[in-house]
Amino acid sequence: MSPGAPPLKLIFAGPPGAGKTTAIAAISDFPPVNTDVAATDEIANTKEATTVAMDYGEITLADGQTVFLYGTPGQERFDFMWKILSANSLGLIILIDNTRRDPLADLSIYVDNFRELIDSAAAVVGITRSEQGPALGAYFELLAQKNCAMPVLEVDAREKKDVLRLLDAFLSVLEYAVA
Amino acid sequence: MCCVCWTLSSRSWNMPLRNTFTLTDGQNELCRRLLDRLLAASPELVAAFVATTDGRLMLDRCRREFGGNRVASMASSLLALSEALGGELNVKPSSHVTVSSAEAGTIVLLRVGDARNLLTLTTVARQGMNLGALLASSRRAAAELAGICSEFAIDLSATSG
Numbered sequence: 001m002s003p004g005a006p007p008l009k010l011i012f013a014g015p016p017g018a019g020k021t022t023a024i025a026a027i028s029d030f031p032p033v034n035t036d037v038a039a040t041d042e043i044a045n046t047k048e049a050t051t052v053a054m055d056y057g058e059i060t061l062a063d064g065q066t067v068f069l070y071g072t073p074g075q076e077r078f079d080f081m082w083k084i085l086s087a088n089s090l091g092l093i094i095l096i097d098n099t100r101r102d103p104l105a106d107l108s109i110y111v112d113n114f115r116e117l118i119d120s121a122a123a124v125v126g127i128t129r130s131e132q133g134p135a136l137g138a139y140f141e142l143l144a145q146k147n148c149a150m151p152v153l154e155v156d157a158r159e160k161k162d163v164l165r166l167l168d169a170f171l172s173v174l175e176y177a178v179a
Numbered sequence: 180m181c182c183v184c185w186t187l188s189s190r191s192w193n194m195p196l197r198n199t200f201t202l203t204d205g206q207n208e209l210c211r212r213l214l215d216r217l218l219a220a221s222p223e224l225v226a227a228f229v230a231t232t233d234g235r236l237m238l239d240r241c242r243r244e245f246g247g248n249r250v251a252s253m254a255s256s257l258l259a260l261s262e263a264l265g266g267e268l269n270v271k272p273s274s275h276v277t278v279s280s281a282e283a284g285t286i287v288l289l290r291v292g293d294a295r296n297l298l299t300l301t302t303v304a305r306q307g308m309n310l311g312a313l314l315a316s317s318r319r320a321a322a323e324l325a326g327i328c329s330e331f332a333i334d335l336s337a338t339s340g
Contacts, residue, residue, distance in 0.1 A: 033266075033267065034263070035262070038233065040233050041233065052233055052252075053260045077235070
Protein backbone atom coordinates (compact mmCIF):
# COMPACT_ATOMS: atom_id res chain seq x y z
CA MET A 1 0.00 0.00 0.00
CA SER A 2 1.27 3.41 -0.83
CA PRO A 3 0.76 6.90 0.56
CA GLY A 4 -2.08 8.66 -1.19
CA ALA A 5 -3.87 5.42 -1.86
CA PRO A 6 -7.64 5.47 -1.30
CA PRO A 7 -8.51 4.90 2.37
CA LEU A 8 -9.33 1.39 3.44
CA LYS A 9 -12.60 0.80 5.21
CA LEU A 10 -12.45 -1.74 8.02
CA ILE A 11 -15.43 -3.00 10.00
CA PHE A 12 -15.37 -4.08 13.66
CA ALA A 13 -18.25 -6.43 14.39
CA GLY A 14 -19.21 -8.70 17.25
CA PRO A 15 -21.69 -9.11 20.08
CA PRO A 16 -22.48 -6.32 22.54
CA GLY A 17 -19.71 -5.78 25.05
CA ALA A 18 -17.03 -7.57 23.03
CA GLY A 19 -14.87 -4.44 22.91
CA LYS A 20 -15.55 -2.91 19.50
CA THR A 21 -15.89 0.67 20.71
CA THR A 22 -12.90 0.21 23.03
CA ALA A 23 -10.72 -1.30 20.29
CA ILE A 24 -11.42 1.55 17.88
CA ALA A 25 -10.73 4.10 20.62
CA ALA A 26 -7.44 2.33 21.38
CA ILE A 27 -5.99 2.86 17.90
CA SER A 28 -7.85 5.79 16.36
CA ASP A 29 -5.81 8.90 15.57
CA PHE A 30 -8.54 11.00 17.17
CA PRO A 31 -11.29 10.41 19.72
CA PRO A 32 -13.77 8.27 17.79
CA VAL A 33 -17.24 9.39 16.91
CA ASN A 34 -19.64 7.20 18.82
CA THR A 35 -23.37 6.73 19.02
CA ASP A 36 -23.68 5.23 22.48
CA VAL A 37 -26.93 5.50 24.39
CA ALA A 38 -28.04 4.11 27.73
CA ALA A 39 -28.63 0.37 27.47
CA THR A 40 -32.09 -0.82 28.49
CA ASP A 41 -31.80 -4.48 27.52
CA GLU A 42 -29.89 -7.31 29.20
CA ILE A 43 -26.63 -5.59 28.25
CA ALA A 44 -27.40 -3.06 30.98
CA ASN A 45 -26.33 -5.69 33.50
CA THR A 46 -22.77 -5.52 32.29
CA LYS A 47 -22.37 -2.00 30.94
CA GLU A 48 -24.32 1.23 30.94
CA ALA A 49 -24.08 2.33 27.31
CA THR A 50 -24.42 0.55 24.01
CA THR A 51 -23.69 1.55 20.40
CA VAL A 52 -26.86 1.99 18.33
CA ALA A 53 -25.56 3.24 14.98
CA MET A 54 -21.79 3.08 14.63
CA ASP A 55 -18.39 4.04 15.95
CA TYR A 56 -16.03 5.84 13.63
CA GLY A 57 -12.31 6.42 13.88
CA GLU A 58 -9.28 6.57 11.62
CA ILE A 59 -5.72 5.34 11.80
CA THR A 60 -2.82 6.30 9.55
CA LEU A 61 -0.41 3.45 9.03
CA ALA A 62 3.38 3.83 8.89
CA ASP A 63 3.28 3.87 5.07
CA GLY A 64 0.80 6.74 5.05
CA GLN A 65 -2.20 4.57 4.27
CA THR A 66 -5.37 5.74 6.03
CA VAL A 67 -7.73 3.14 7.41
CA PHE A 68 -11.30 4.13 8.28
CA LEU A 69 -12.48 2.21 11.32
CA TYR A 70 -16.20 1.51 11.64
CA GLY A 71 -17.73 -0.26 14.62
CA THR A 72 -21.13 -1.86 14.27
CA PRO A 73 -23.84 -2.12 16.91
CA GLY A 74 -23.73 -5.57 18.52
CA GLN A 75 -27.40 -6.41 18.91
CA GLU A 76 -29.01 -8.29 16.03
CA ARG A 77 -31.90 -5.81 15.94
CA PHE A 78 -29.37 -3.43 14.37
CA ASP A 79 -28.43 -5.80 11.57
CA PHE A 80 -29.55 -3.18 9.02
CA MET A 81 -26.53 -1.15 10.17
CA TRP A 82 -24.28 -4.17 9.58
CA LYS A 83 -25.31 -4.14 5.91
CA ILE A 84 -25.03 -0.37 5.57
CA LEU A 85 -21.57 -0.24 7.15
CA SER A 86 -20.28 -3.24 5.22
CA ALA A 87 -20.80 -1.55 1.86
CA ASN A 88 -17.48 -0.95 0.09
CA SER A 89 -15.55 -2.39 3.01
CA LEU A 90 -12.33 -4.25 2.48
CA GLY A 91 -12.80 -6.46 5.45
CA LEU A 92 -13.85 -7.32 8.93
CA ILE A 93 -12.50 -7.80 12.41
CA ILE A 94 -14.87 -9.90 14.51
CA LEU A 95 -14.44 -9.44 18.26
CA ILE A 96 -15.81 -12.17 20.51
CA ASP A 97 -16.16 -11.89 24.29
CA ASN A 98 -15.04 -15.28 25.60
CA THR A 99 -16.96 -14.83 28.87
CA ARG A 100 -20.37 -14.71 27.24
CA ARG A 101 -22.73 -17.65 27.54
CA ASP A 102 -21.87 -19.21 24.17
CA PRO A 103 -19.05 -17.36 22.43
CA LEU A 104 -18.77 -19.98 19.70
CA ALA A 105 -22.43 -19.43 18.81
CA ASP A 106 -21.69 -15.68 18.80
CA LEU A 107 -18.93 -16.20 16.24
CA SER A 108 -21.22 -18.39 14.17
CA ILE A 109 -23.84 -15.61 14.05
CA TYR A 110 -21.35 -13.02 12.84
CA VAL A 111 -19.67 -15.30 10.32
CA ASP A 112 -23.09 -16.17 8.88
CA ASN A 113 -24.27 -12.57 8.75
CA PHE A 114 -21.05 -11.20 7.26
CA ARG A 115 -20.34 -14.21 5.07
CA GLU A 116 -20.50 -12.29 1.82
CA LEU A 117 -17.97 -9.76 3.09
CA ILE A 118 -15.75 -12.48 4.55
CA ASP A 119 -15.69 -14.39 1.28
CA SER A 120 -15.00 -11.34 -0.82
CA ALA A 121 -12.51 -9.60 1.44
CA ALA A 122 -10.36 -10.24 4.49
CA ALA A 123 -11.36 -11.14 8.03
CA VAL A 124 -9.77 -11.92 11.37
CA VAL A 125 -11.18 -12.85 14.77
CA GLY A 126 -10.12 -11.32 18.07
CA ILE A 127 -11.02 -13.10 21.30
CA THR A 128 -11.38 -10.78 24.27
CA ARG A 129 -11.47 -11.73 27.97
CA SER A 130 -9.84 -15.00 26.98
CA GLU A 131 -8.79 -15.93 30.51
CA GLN A 132 -11.91 -18.07 30.58
CA GLY A 133 -14.15 -19.73 28.01
CA PRO A 134 -13.35 -21.88 24.98
CA ALA A 135 -9.73 -22.34 23.83
CA LEU A 136 -8.64 -20.92 20.49
CA GLY A 137 -8.72 -24.41 18.98
CA ALA A 138 -12.49 -24.52 19.35
CA TYR A 139 -12.79 -21.39 17.22
CA PHE A 140 -10.53 -22.81 14.52
CA GLU A 141 -12.66 -25.97 14.49
CA LEU A 142 -15.84 -23.95 14.12
CA LEU A 143 -14.35 -21.90 11.30
CA ALA A 144 -13.15 -25.07 9.57
CA GLN A 145 -16.66 -26.52 9.77
CA LYS A 146 -17.88 -23.38 8.07
CA ASN A 147 -15.18 -23.71 5.44
CA CYS A 148 -13.86 -20.39 6.54
CA ALA A 149 -10.16 -19.84 7.24
CA MET A 150 -9.04 -16.77 9.14
CA PRO A 151 -6.62 -15.88 11.93
CA VAL A 152 -7.91 -16.03 15.49
CA LEU A 153 -6.00 -14.04 18.11
CA GLU A 154 -6.42 -13.39 21.81
CA VAL A 155 -6.54 -9.65 22.42
CA ASP A 156 -7.19 -7.09 25.11
CA ALA A 157 -9.32 -4.49 23.33
CA ARG A 158 -8.07 -1.80 25.73
CA GLU A 159 -4.44 -2.34 24.70
CA LYS A 160 -3.31 -0.44 21.63
CA LYS A 161 -0.55 -2.95 20.89
CA ASP A 162 -3.06 -5.82 20.94
CA VAL A 163 -5.47 -4.06 18.59
CA LEU A 164 -2.59 -3.10 16.29
CA ARG A 165 -1.55 -6.76 16.23
CA LEU A 166 -5.07 -7.61 15.15
CA LEU A 167 -4.90 -4.91 12.50
CA ASP A 168 -1.55 -6.26 11.28
CA ALA A 169 -3.08 -9.71 10.96
CA PHE A 170 -5.99 -8.24 9.02
CA LEU A 171 -3.68 -6.36 6.65
CA SER A 172 -1.64 -9.50 6.06
CA VAL A 173 -4.77 -11.45 5.16
CA LEU A 174 -5.88 -8.57 2.96
CA GLU A 175 -2.58 -8.49 1.09
CA TYR A 176 -2.84 -12.23 0.54
CA ALA A 177 -6.48 -11.91 -0.57
CA VAL A 178 -5.76 -9.27 -3.19
CA ALA A 179 -2.49 -10.81 -4.37
CA MET B 180 -36.42 14.94 -2.38
CA CYS B 181 -35.67 14.22 1.21
CA CYS B 182 -34.36 16.36 4.02
CA VAL B 183 -33.14 15.56 7.48
CA CYS B 184 -32.93 18.15 10.25
CA TRP B 185 -31.79 17.70 13.79
CA THR B 186 -31.18 19.33 17.08
CA LEU B 187 -29.14 17.92 19.87
CA SER B 188 -28.92 17.13 23.51
CA SER B 189 -26.12 16.15 25.81
CA ARG B 190 -26.61 13.02 27.86
CA SER B 191 -24.98 11.34 30.78
CA TRP B 192 -25.00 7.74 31.86
CA ASN B 193 -24.89 8.14 35.61
CA MET B 194 -27.48 5.47 36.07
CA PRO B 195 -27.36 2.24 38.04
CA LEU B 196 -26.95 -1.08 36.26
CA ARG B 197 -30.27 -2.80 35.75
CA ASN B 198 -32.12 -5.56 34.01
CA THR B 199 -34.26 -5.04 30.94
CA PHE B 200 -36.31 -1.87 31.13
CA THR B 201 -40.01 -2.14 30.34
CA LEU B 202 -43.06 0.06 30.79
CA THR B 203 -45.36 -0.81 33.66
CA ASP B 204 -48.89 -1.92 32.81
CA GLY B 205 -50.11 1.50 33.89
CA GLN B 206 -47.61 3.34 31.73
CA ASN B 207 -48.40 1.07 28.82
CA GLU B 208 -52.13 1.76 29.07
CA LEU B 209 -51.65 5.51 29.31
CA CYS B 210 -49.24 5.50 26.38
CA ARG B 211 -51.67 3.46 24.31
CA ARG B 212 -54.50 5.93 25.01
CA LEU B 213 -52.21 8.83 24.19
CA LEU B 214 -51.20 7.35 20.83
CA ASP B 215 -54.83 6.55 20.02
CA ARG B 216 -55.77 10.17 20.70
CA LEU B 217 -52.84 11.37 18.62
CA LEU B 218 -53.90 9.33 15.60
CA ALA B 219 -57.58 10.16 16.05
CA ALA B 220 -56.82 13.88 15.98
CA SER B 221 -54.98 13.73 12.62
CA PRO B 222 -56.31 11.45 9.90
CA GLU B 223 -53.10 11.92 7.94
CA LEU B 224 -51.04 10.61 10.81
CA VAL B 225 -50.67 6.92 10.04
CA ALA B 226 -48.46 5.54 12.79
CA ALA B 227 -46.79 6.31 16.10
CA PHE B 228 -44.14 4.26 17.83
CA VAL B 229 -42.79 4.48 21.37
CA ALA B 230 -39.40 2.82 21.77
CA THR B 231 -36.37 2.88 24.02
CA THR B 232 -33.40 5.01 23.04
CA ASP B 233 -31.48 1.80 22.35
CA GLY B 234 -34.03 0.66 19.83
CA ARG B 235 -36.52 -1.65 21.54
CA LEU B 236 -40.18 -1.20 20.65
CA MET B 237 -42.42 -0.53 23.65
CA LEU B 238 -45.71 0.27 21.94
CA ASP B 239 -47.04 1.19 18.54
CA ARG B 240 -50.38 2.28 17.07
CA CYS B 241 -50.68 2.13 13.30
CA ARG B 242 -53.39 2.51 10.70
CA ARG B 243 -51.59 -0.11 8.63
CA GLU B 244 -48.97 -2.75 9.22
CA PHE B 245 -45.40 -1.60 9.83
CA GLY B 246 -42.41 -3.51 11.12
CA GLY B 247 -42.49 -1.83 14.52
CA ASN B 248 -39.39 -3.53 15.89
CA ARG B 249 -37.43 -2.50 12.82
CA VAL B 250 -38.71 1.07 13.02
CA ALA B 251 -37.72 1.25 16.69
CA SER B 252 -34.14 0.18 15.98
CA MET B 253 -33.77 2.45 12.97
CA ALA B 254 -35.17 5.43 14.88
CA SER B 255 -32.62 4.80 17.60
CA SER B 256 -29.76 4.71 15.09
CA LEU B 257 -30.93 7.80 13.26
CA LEU B 258 -31.38 9.86 16.42
CA ALA B 259 -27.96 8.81 17.68
CA LEU B 260 -26.33 9.60 14.34
CA SER B 261 -27.98 13.01 14.25
CA GLU B 262 -26.60 13.72 17.70
CA ALA B 263 -23.14 12.57 16.68
CA LEU B 264 -23.30 14.79 13.62
CA GLY B 265 -24.46 17.70 15.72
CA GLY B 266 -21.56 17.07 18.07
CA GLU B 267 -19.16 17.31 15.14
CA LEU B 268 -20.74 20.58 14.09
CA ASN B 269 -21.04 21.97 17.61
CA VAL B 270 -24.78 22.25 17.25
CA LYS B 271 -26.36 21.90 20.63
CA PRO B 272 -29.30 20.81 22.53
CA SER B 273 -31.86 18.56 21.85
CA SER B 274 -34.16 16.44 20.43
CA HIS B 275 -35.73 15.65 17.07
CA VAL B 276 -35.03 14.44 13.55
CA THR B 277 -37.40 15.07 10.67
CA VAL B 278 -37.27 13.00 7.53
CA SER B 279 -39.44 14.73 4.98
CA SER B 280 -40.25 13.43 1.53
CA ALA B 281 -42.53 15.30 -0.84
CA GLU B 282 -43.59 12.03 -2.41
CA ALA B 283 -44.05 9.75 0.56
CA GLY B 284 -44.85 11.86 3.58
CA THR B 285 -42.99 12.82 6.72
CA ILE B 286 -41.40 11.01 9.64
CA VAL B 287 -40.59 12.76 12.89
CA LEU B 288 -38.32 11.16 15.49
CA LEU B 289 -38.11 12.70 18.94
CA ARG B 290 -36.47 11.98 22.21
CA VAL B 291 -39.08 11.96 24.95
CA GLY B 292 -38.47 14.37 27.77
CA ASP B 293 -35.01 15.24 29.00
CA ALA B 294 -31.70 13.51 28.54
CA ARG B 295 -32.35 11.02 31.35
CA ASN B 296 -35.42 9.69 29.64
CA LEU B 297 -35.03 6.37 27.91
CA LEU B 298 -37.84 6.71 25.37
CA THR B 299 -38.29 7.95 21.83
CA LEU B 300 -41.41 8.76 19.85
CA THR B 301 -41.63 8.28 16.09
CA THR B 302 -44.60 9.58 14.12
CA VAL B 303 -45.38 8.95 10.47
CA ALA B 304 -47.67 11.16 8.40
CA ARG B 305 -49.01 10.80 4.90
CA GLN B 306 -48.15 13.26 2.19
CA GLY B 307 -50.23 16.37 2.72
CA MET B 308 -49.89 16.76 6.45
CA ASN B 309 -48.33 20.08 7.30
CA LEU B 310 -44.85 19.60 8.76
CA GLY B 311 -45.42 22.24 11.41
CA ALA B 312 -48.63 20.60 12.51
CA LEU B 313 -46.95 17.20 12.65
CA LEU B 314 -44.04 18.56 14.65
CA ALA B 315 -46.33 20.38 17.05
CA SER B 316 -48.58 17.40 17.71
CA SER B 317 -45.59 15.06 18.01
CA ARG B 318 -43.88 17.36 20.50
CA ARG B 319 -47.04 17.65 22.57
CA ALA B 320 -47.37 13.88 22.60
CA ALA B 321 -43.69 13.49 23.56
CA ALA B 322 -44.15 15.94 26.42
CA GLU B 323 -47.18 14.00 27.60
CA LEU B 324 -45.24 10.74 27.34
CA ALA B 325 -42.52 12.26 29.47
CA GLY B 326 -45.20 13.17 32.00
CA ILE B 327 -46.56 9.66 32.00
CA CYS B 328 -43.11 8.28 32.66
CA SER B 329 -42.50 10.88 35.32
CA GLU B 330 -45.88 10.26 36.97
CA PHE B 331 -45.11 6.59 37.21
CA ALA B 332 -41.61 7.46 38.35
CA ILE B 333 -39.48 5.17 36.23
CA ASP B 334 -36.96 4.16 38.85
CA LEU B 335 -34.16 2.52 36.94
CA SER B 336 -32.63 0.99 40.04
CA ALA B 337 -36.01 -0.54 40.97
CA THR B 338 -36.05 -2.57 37.77
CA SER B 339 -32.93 -4.49 38.77
CA GLY B 340 -32.96 -8.00 40.11
